[in-house]
Amino acid sequence: MTATEAVKTNGKANGANGSHQIGRSVVRLDAVDKVTGRAQYTADLHFPGMCYGMFLRSPYAHARITAIDTSEAEALPGVTAVITGATLSSDQAIVVEEEAHAARRVQTLFPSVGDKVKYHGAKIAAVAAVTREIAEEACERIKVEYELLPPVVDVQEAIKEGAVLVNDESTPADALEDGPFAGHPLHNIAGQNHRAEGDVEAGFAASYRVFEDTYIIPRAHQTYIEPQTTVADVSPDGKVTVWTSTQGHFAVRSNLANSLRIPLSKINVHGMTVGGGFGAKFGGIVDTYCVLLAQKARRPVKIAYTRHEEFLDARPAPGAVITVKTGVSEDGKLVARQAWALWDTGAGSGGCYATSRVKGVYNVEHFKMDAYDVNTNKPAPGAYRAPGAPQATFAGETQINRICSEMGWDPVEFRLTNMREGEQIAFKKTLQAVAERANWGKRQKGEHEGWGVAVGEWTNGAGPAGAVVSMHEDGKVRIFYGLMDLTGTDTTMAQIAAEVLGIPFEDVTVVRGDTDSAPFGTSSGGSVVTFSFGNAVKRAAEDARNRVLELAADHLEASIDDLELAGGKVTVKGNPEATVTLAQLGQMALRSRGGPIVGRGSFSSEPSATTIAAQIGKVKVDPETGQVRLTELYNSLDVGKALNPQSCEGQMEGGLVQGFSWGLMEQMRYAEDGRNWNAGLLDYRVPTALDFPDIETVLVEEPTKNGPYGVKGIGEPPIAPGVAALVSAVADATGVWINEAPMTPERVLSATRGAKA
């Protein structure tokens, strides 16, 4: 099927689709446990003798530690472990491998005496105690002396000559020849990425008009509602067992092995039900410390982050300052684009490569970018759903809307004119689908109202995954693998196995193994899951199907080619009397030469095709208060093939809200002294049901050849366009382009009042 197809379940699950098990909105396998409180998250675990782990954190953003004294904490009754840099081996460090496309990072576990703390909230020590209250008191009893250092908070200050250095050993990067940061060596540079295609100078010279704008977007926190939590236990022979909230329990195992120098086979990780991850749960934030405390305490230890700690010391999305220069022809074509970007990577690095997304899904002959990871006195950032895409798309797509506004071009038409085309991609169809749903061509707006449109591109990754599909004696089926289900993917996998084996989806059970038992499974990040595990499960189910057909052929004395597998039985074509049920075959298999029916499937990596999310929002701005209210929202996404349409819609709507709310209200704020200003949900506002209107969702299906049934990975792309669409809608409503997100009432009010004055 290559035609664009709009599917909208817009209602309850269990929509029938003939005898097919895919393409149906079935109820999630884990739904009953989640609506009854039975689903087990890591914080729900209680073990006999379990202790509680807690951290002592730096109250300063930049300081040198001159003394640490833990003696009073250690003397407190009920304290079972105290660890600091001094108690650990120097070859132990935090090693984290995030999604396949993200950088591998290394940092020390704790700063020792003589070392610097580089951000407010940095871990100095950890304790374990028999109660939370004692652990808290033990932390208070640790005495730390600091020599305060001036912090550097803003990336634009951090690159200047004479700036305070976050990493003392860093050397300046070469000066650029052009752009806003040209003319001097760049300081506090933690990484850089440069690309050039064509000749931008010639492109700008040949352009009819050239636009240049600088966009600023703050850090945002993923704000999964379940904070980072781990329980660890160490047996007397050194075997480490970990129960944790993670997107990838195999990644956690490998990170722990590398961080703590423990062989893989001595670590078993149980991935628990995950209360949201969005890129932040690949390990290294609490799990490593939890294992170290359990090793020392010789008792199980639980560490559950508080919400406050989440904001101080997790891995939020980096902020960025991105300057974009774009040349267009007189007839509305993109000719050249150039970007200069500073990504606020705090004490860490990684992310600036995402600047390439400024180019977008357009034919642009000339493109150049110079992008930098810049150190500041803030925690290192990490992945947040399509890492870097919302920030870069904010710059690239908002500027396209501004150019269209100034030139009198329709922003949808302009995009359609400039979009790339190709096999397995449906950029134009996807944008047209959302424009039709929003009635874009005939859109109306009243006073103080405005519309914004944007698209965001993404290509799912792929990773190694193994699966086993085996048959019970009653003909029903189980899947066994190492998939961490974040979004309902277990259910989709059951649908795939059911489809292959011609049985109802309800007859498939899914079992997630721990790392000791399951075949390897890649982490659930990078939109890899349905693409990668889907292929593995499909292959395993097909392997099982082959065994089923062999057994049936033997039993029915027919050739495999003459058999039909459907409705829970195998029948000889044209002879409905010659039939055998899967239940009979499941029994027969036990006594057969080949034994029980076990299908195996493995997948490593194959390329997918790029998809886009296209989104349109309408806002109303209160001219007295500057408050922006979203009144209408539309979105479309090329999903390749919707195996479970309701699940696809859930991903799209959830991602859309995260993107728009980053543009509307979300910002991690840091004071001049580098201290986090809004480390709680009262001050770091995420949207409630009241902040968003109903969402119109359109699924587009343009299959990719390597995905099971044509599936494209869809978890990440829906977050990409939201900031740009929201900011552009506010500009359409007010007539003022505000190039710094989010659109808080004070910012909108001051920008619109300034414009009128």
Next chain:
Amino acid sequence: MRTLIELNVNNESYPIDVEGRTRLLDALRDKCLLTGAKEGCSTGDCGACTVHLDGQPVTSCLVLAASTVGHKIVTIEGVADGEELHPVQKAFMECGGLQCGICTPGMIMTSIAFLKENPSPTRDEIRDGLQGNICRCTGYDKIVDAVQAAALELDGKAGSKK
């Protein structure tokens, strides 16, 4: 100082020992071993720990356990009628009103109390009624669908009893 108190949770009696500062959320999770109420923020902002106190939804992270003696507490574990799920639970399942599930118990407790106050709400009223519960996965659309579907189901049942 620890004191023995007795909590009435889901119509059962739980004799537990608590300190004066013990929060209802901790009493439920650590002492009664009812872990359905979740801790998302500890400041009453996210609503994941919502339970009913004498029929009213409260964020149990802001309630002291000792203050609930003599009152009726209902948690997510107590809303189904035996094996029969509450219509709000069913609606969340069928409408896709949950993803990661961590906000779901609190969201359902708030929805049940809200629908008692307002049995036939508009979508805007539902959004208003759920504003104390944060969901980061769904974008809320399907949660509003679920509450609306549950309202129709409950209203139908109420009607048939008349």
